[in-house]
Amino acid sequence: MKENKEFELIKRFIDGDESAFNQIVQLYREKIYWHARRMTGNHMDADEITQQVLIVLYKKLNTFKFNSSLYTWIYKITSTRSLNLIKKNNLRRFFSFEDVNENETKQENDIVKNIDDKDKLNKLDEILQTLPPKQREIFVLKNFDELSYKEISEITGKSIGTLKANYFHALKKITEKMSDE
Amino acid sequence: MNRELILKYLSGLLNDSEKIEFEKRLESDPGLKKEFMSIYGKLEGLQQFSDVEVDQTYFNNLQVKVRSRMENSSRINWVPRISFALSLVLVAYIFLFTGKSNNQFVVNLEKELSGDSNYTAMLDKYFDNPVEEEVLYLSIANSDTKAFDLENNEIQADEDYLKYNILNEINSSEIDEYLGDEDLSNLEKQISGIKF
Numbered sequence: 001m002k003e004n005k006e007f008e009l010i011k012r013f014i015d016g017d018e019s020a021f022n023q024i025v026q027l028y029r030e031k032i033y034w035h036a037r038r039m040t041g042n043h044m045d046a047d048e049i050t051q052q053v054l055i056v057l058y059k060k061l062n063t064f065k066f067n068s069s070l071y072t073w074i075y076k077i078t079s080t081r082s083l084n085l086i087k088k089n090n091l092r093r094f095f096s097f098e099d100v101n102e103n104e105t106k107q108e109n110d111i112v113k114n115i116d117d118k119d120k121l122n123k124l125d126e127i128l129q130t131l132p133p134k135q136r137e138i139f140v141l142k143n144f145d146e147l148s149y150k151e152i153s154e155i156t157g158k159s160i161g162t163l164k165a166n167y168f169h170a171l172k173k174i175t176e177k178m179s180d181e
Numbered sequence: 182m183n184r185e186l187i188l189k190y191l192s193g194l195l196n197d198s199e200k201i202e203f204e205k206r207l208e209s210d211p212g213l214k215k216e217f218m219s220i221y222g223k224l225e226g227l228q229q230f231s232d233v234e235v236d237q238t239y240f241n242n243l244q245v246k247v248r249s250r251m252e253n254s255s256r257i258n259w260v261p262r263i264s265f266a267l268s269l270v271l272v273a274y275i276f277l278f279t280g281k282s283n284n285q286f287v288v289n290l291e292k293e294l295s296g297d298s299n300y301t302a303m304l305d306k307y308f309d310n311p312v313e314e315e316v317l318y319l320s321i322a323n324s325d326t327k328a329f330d331l332e333n334n335e336i337q338a339d340e341d342y343l344k345y346n347i348l349n350e351i352n353s354s355e356i357d358e359y360l361g362d363e364d365l366s367n368l369e370k371q372i373s374g375i376k377f
C-alpha cells in the first residue's frame with residue numbers, strides 16, 4: 001500500500017508535478033535528519049547531509065528503477081553520505097588539530113532547544129560514539145530506524161550473517177558502556 | 182555467560198532450537214529473566230534518548246533552503262574552473278614533453294657508448310658545433326642522474342688517456358733539453374697526480 005503510494009508520487013514527479021516531490025520530502029525529511037544526526041552526533045553535519053540527500057533525490061529520482069523500495073534507496077544515500085562525512089571529519093581533525101570547541105560550533109542553531117533534551121541527545125551521542133562508524137550504522141538502522149536485517153542488507157550490501165554478528169558486537173559494547181555509568 | 186546468550190538472542194544469532202530452548206529457560210529461570218529485562222530495559226532507554234522536542238520550523242523551511250541551494254549551484258561561474266583546468270593541462274603537457282626529450286637523449290647516449298658507428302658519425306656531425314654540444318651535455322647533467330652518471334664514467338675513462346697524451350707531448354717537445362733529469366721526473370709525478 002505504502003509502496004504503491006510512493007510509486008505514484010515518483011511517477012507524478014517524473015511527469016513534472018513538483019508538489020509530488022514536496023510530499024516525498026515531507027514523508028522522509030525527519031527520517032533522513034535523525035539517521036544522519038545519530039550517525040554524526042551533531043546538528044550541523046546532520047543538516048548538511050539532509051540537504052545533500054534531498055538534492056540528490058531531486059536530481060536523481062528520474063533514474064529510480066523501482067527494483068527496491070524508495071525508503072531503502074533514501075536510506076542508502078543517507079547512510080553513505082553520513083559515513084563519508086564522518087571519514088572526512090576524522091581526516092580533517094587528524095591533519096588540522098581542530099579546536100576543542102568544534103562540537104559547540106556544530107550544535108549552533110540546533111533544532112533541539114530544551115536543555116534536558118539536549119542532555120539526553122548528548123548522552124545518546126556519547127554512547128553511540130563508542131561504536132566504529134560501520135557498526136554504528138547497523139545499530140542505528142536496526143535499533144532506531146527499526147529496519148529488518150533484510151532491509152539493512154539491501155542498504156549496506158552486507159550479508160545477513162555479517163549484520164547479525166556486527167549487531168551482536170555493537171550490543172555488547174553499548175550495554176557495557178551503559179553498565180559502566 | 183547469560184549476558185552473552187541474551188545478546189545472541191537479541192541479535193538473532195541463535196538457531197531455531199536454541200531460540201526455543203532460550204525462551205523456555207527465560208520462563209523458568211528468574212535470574213536469566215532478571216538479566217534479560219535489565220539489558221532489554223537499557224536498549225529501550227536508549228531509544229527514549231531520541232524522544233525529544235524539536236523546532237519544527239527547521240523541517241518546514243528545509244525545502245526552501247534546498248531549493249535556493251540548488252539555484253545557487255546552477256549559477257556557478259564556469260570561467261575560473263575552465264581556466265584552472267586549462268592551466269593544469271598546459272603544465273602537464275610541458276612536464277611530459279620535457280621528460281620525453283631527456284629520456285630520448287639517455288637512450289642515445291647509451292647507443293653512443295655502445296660504439297654504433299653510424300650513430301657516432303651522426304653525432305660527430307651534430308657536435309661540430311661546440312656550443313650546442315656543451316648545452317646538450319649540461320642539460321643532461323642537470324636534468325637526469327642516469328645521464329649524468331654515464332657522462333661521468335666517460336670522463337673518468339678519458340682521464341688516464343689525457344694524462345698519457347700530455348706526457349707524450351712533453352717527451353716529444355724539446356723541454357727535456359732545458360730541464361735536468363730530476364726536474365723532469367718531478368714534473369711527470371705532478372702531472373700524474375693532477376685530478377681532472
